[in-house]
Amino acid sequence: MKASEFFALPPSLARFAQFFPAPATPWDWLKQIGTALAGLEPNPAGPKIPPGVHIEGAVWLHASVKLPPFAVIQGPAWIGAGTEIRPGAFIRGNVIAGENCVLGNSSEFKNCLLLDGVQAAHFNYVGDSLLGNGAHLGAGVICSNLRLDQGEVMVRLPNATLGTGLKKFGAVIGDRAEIGCNAVLNPGSLIGPRALVMPCTAFSGYVAANTVARTRQAITTIPRRD
Secondary structure, rough: OHHHHHOOOHHHHHHHHHHHOOOOOOOHHHHHHHOOOOOOOOOOOOOOOOOEEEEEEEEOOOOEOOOOEEEEEEEOEOOOOOOOOOOOOEOOOOEEEOOOEEEEEEOOEEEEOOOOOOEEEEEEEEEEOOOOOOOOOOOOEEEEEEEOOOOOOEEOOOOEEEOOOOOOOOOEEOOOEEEEEOOOEEOEEOOOOOOOOOHHHHOOOOOOOEEEEEEEEEEOOOOOOO
């Protein structure tokens, strides 16, 4: 299971490439987010900070980042060009976001890597997760990151179950995957590129690329249309 099966690190995040090698597992990428941000300094040429935006710690913002009237950004965090942070967003440390993302209204982000063009626009929780280029979360999507028994998060593949060594591990969502409104991705969920998870689905396990998950027991392979 390689990270390259889900996404490719975009040029906008080339400065972090040494921490996120393509042959590594996705959960190894997750373990490297904090290390990648170590020693981060704020951008002196960043955007003007509105009075209602609270920033603490090391937060690097590209000059073109769009900030709302109010939000909380706790470092370390690195936010790329053209990304929009909407009102009520809570960025809670160890967050890397690439270009042209939306970190949305009343949404929380913690220990996560968002590649270019991620849309998490409304009432989302993104904890200990990796979201690929152009991945989209519908309103109310939750990336649950902690098992009820607080044990090690396991990854369930079609032919194997793998340990991750992580107590907190949310979801891996591939390039251009779509997660429907109010879906819950249980800890260790793996969503392949261009896959779909239907709205209001509580999902666990693995969805292959270009497939549709209605429940964990009902996964339909269909071609996606652009």
